[in-house]
Amino acid sequence: MPKTKIITSDQSEGRELTFEILKYNPTDPESKPHLATYKIRETPGMTLFVALNMIREDLDPDLAFDFVCRAGICGSCGMMVNGKPLLACRTRTADYPEGKIRLMPMPAFELIKDLSVITGQWMDRMSRRVESWVHKQEERNYSRIEAPVEPDRADATFELDRCIECGICVAACATALMRPDFVGAVGLNRIARFEADPHDERNDADFYELVGDDAGIFGCMSLLSCEDHCPKNLPLQEKIAYMRRKLASVK
Amino acid sequence: MSDLIEGYLGKRADGTKSRMPALLDRWQSITGLILGLFIIGHMFFTSSILLGKEAMYKETKLFEGSLFLEKPEPALVSIAAALIFLVFIVHAGLAMRKFPYKYREYKMLKTHAAHMGHTDTILWMLQAGTGFAMFFLGSAHLWTMVAIPDKIGPYASADRIYSEHYGVLYALLIAAVVIHAMVGLYRLSVKWGIAVGPRPRAGRRRNKKMMWGAILFFSLMAYAALATYWQIGREHRGSYGERYTPSAMQNRGDVL
Ligand code: SF4
Ligand code: FES
Numbered sequence: 001m002p003k004t005k006i007i008t009s010d011q012s013e014g015r016e017l018t019f020e021i022l023k024y025n026p027t028d029p030e031s032k033p034h035l036a037t038y039k040i041r042e043t044p045g046m047t048l049f050v051a052l053n054m055i056r057e058d059l060d061p062d063l064a065f066d067f068v069c070r071a072g073i074c075g076s077c078g079m080m081v082n083g084k085p086l087l088a089c090r091t092r093t094a095d096y097p098e099g100k101i102r103l104m105p106m107p108a109f110e111l112i113k114d115l116s117v118i119t120g121q122w123m124d125r126m127s128r129r130v131e132s133w134v135h136k137q138e139e140r141n142y143s144r145i146e147a148p149v150e151p152d153r154a155d156a157t158f159e160l161d162r163c164i165e166c167g168i169c170v171a172a173c174a175t176a177l178m179r180p181d182f183v184g185a186v187g188l189n190r191i192a193r194f195e196a197d198p199h200d201e202r203n204d205a206d207f208y209e210l211v212g213d214d215a216g217i218f219g220c221m222s223l224l225s226c227e228d229h230c231p232k233n234l235p236l237q238e239k240i241a242y243m244r245r246k247l248a249s250v251k
Numbered sequence: 252m253s254d255l256i257e258g259y260l261g262k263r264a265d266g267t268k269s270r271m272p273a274l275l276d277r278w279q280s281i282t283g284l285i286l287g288l289f290i291i292g293h294m295f296f297t298s299s300i301l302l303g304k305e306a307m308y309k310e311t312k313l314f315e316g317s318l319f320l321e322k323p324e325p326a327l328v329s330i331a332a333a334l335i336f337l338v339f340i341v342h343a344g345l346a347m348r349k350f351p352y353k354y355r356e357y358k359m360l361k362t363h364a365a366h367m368g369h370t371d372t373i374l375w376m377l378q379a380g381t382g383f384a385m386f387f388l389g390s391a392h393l394w395t396m397v398a399i400p401d402k403i404g405p406y407a408s409a410d411r412i413y414s415e416h417y418g419v420l421y422a423l424l425i426a427a428v429v430i431h432a433m434v435g436l437y438r439l440s441v442k443w444g445i446a447v448g449p450r451p452r453a454g455r456r457r458n459k460k461m462m463w464g465a466i467l468f469f470s471l472m473a474y475a476a477l478a479t480y481w482q483i484g485r486e487h488r489g490s491y492g493e494r495y496t497p498s499a500m501q502n503r504g505d506v507l
């Protein structure tokens with residue numbers, strides 16, 4: 001086990017926070033996965049975004065992590081915070097009264113370095129697998145105004161369209177971790193989204209072709225960790241059950 | 252022919268995906284539901300000993316067909332146990348698909364469940380573990396019921412538990428079956444979205460509370476019953492093998 005370096009910064013009056021962060025660069029043969037410990041002072045209203053930047057600024061310029069929007073919109077900052085998958089930009093250090101925070105990259109996705117993973121690859125595979133686009137027979141004429149959609153149906157579609165592809169539901173799901181080919185809650189939610197969309201002409205049998213197997217809807221073990229961790233509060237429990245009922249009765 | 256095509260291609264002869272996974276998932280749930288409900292009834296019946304030997308005796312005879320047969324017929328118990336055994340085997344076979352088989356899968360699950368501290372994930376691990384334990388515990392018990400069905404009764408059961416050392420088996424079986432069945436019934440409700448009501452999230456919270464309540468209630472009841480049988484068996488150890496005679500027959504000097 002490589003020795004962990006303890007680096008301290010002592011700039012402000014806040015309480016001392018101890019971060020244990022996984023350091024590992026899989027592309028560097030010299031690099032060995034280990035937890036590095038950093039101590040910083042808490043500032044008012046501090047989020048993990050602030051803390052990680054402070055650590056990189058003052059203590060370890062080599063630390064890799066991702067943030068884009070810092071507002072819970074882009075889905076790039078998912079990581080395991082004390083074992084739970086969370087959006088780091090929306091996680092406050094004040095939520096950890098012990099002052100000890102362990103950060104790990106999300107499992108299930110390919111690791112780039114330290115806390116940075118590629119969710120895009122996984123999501124791209126999922127999108128192609130569930131054919132995540134509107135399927136319509138007739139050619140679309142873009143110069144014409146779109147046909148109106150019932151507000152209720154539009155709402156139902158938009159509700160499920162709020163997914164930010166952060167990958168948290170995948171990282172939270174033991175089934176997805178054990179079975180890398182499992183489509184995950186995000187994929188099943190996507191199916192439910194197009195099922196709700198009046199523009200999409202696919203029927204249940206078509207959806208069955210995409211996820212009607214043990215790597216799809218029938219592989220879900222209802223652990224509901226997706227539902228409990230989704231930062232967008234998508235109704236995953238309800239929608240997976242709904243799609244399961246529908247697809248289980250396809251003849 | 253179509254079997255050959257599906258076997259190799261995973262598709263039906265018309266090119267569409269096999270419907271088997273849907274069927275397997277449905278039957279896993281149906282057999283689970285049957286077993287879960289059966290277990291609830293079963294625990295109430297065996298716990299009738301808490302109301303006294305007389306109550307338990309009457310009930311046993313009821314199951315042996317005393318209402319419509321002249322002489323009670325333990326073979327009825329055998330048949331019922333064999334049917335449940337069959338459902339049990341089918342359920343175990345179907346549920347096994349979800350087990351972590353490889354070391355890597357198991358390691359992943361264990362680490363994740365321990366670090367995330369997510370109750371439903373931990374409960375699933377417990378469910379898989381208790382399910383695995385029941386391959387042995389449940390089979391041993393069910394086979395006893397198929398093979399020697401006439402050994403049920405206030406004294407016969409107590410003798411089995413005390414003098415024939417089934418007590419340990421049952422103590423383990425109760426823990427396994429109560430957790431497995433109650434968590435399983437809760438999971439069925441969220442898995443299919445049944446019995447969760449119009450607000451699924453609130454429905455899940457309610458069902459989960461009911462699950463915890465049921466685990467507590469059935470554990471207390473089943474262990475109290477087991478302790479009662481054990482106590483009766485201990486007192487009765489001198490006359491091991493002797494059957495219980497209900498008071499009505501004692502008066503008539505009739506011995507069954
Ligand atoms: S369903 Fe929720 S947790 Fe999963 S990727 Fe979308 S927003 Fe993230
Ligand atoms: S940085 Fe965009 S969601 Fe956190």
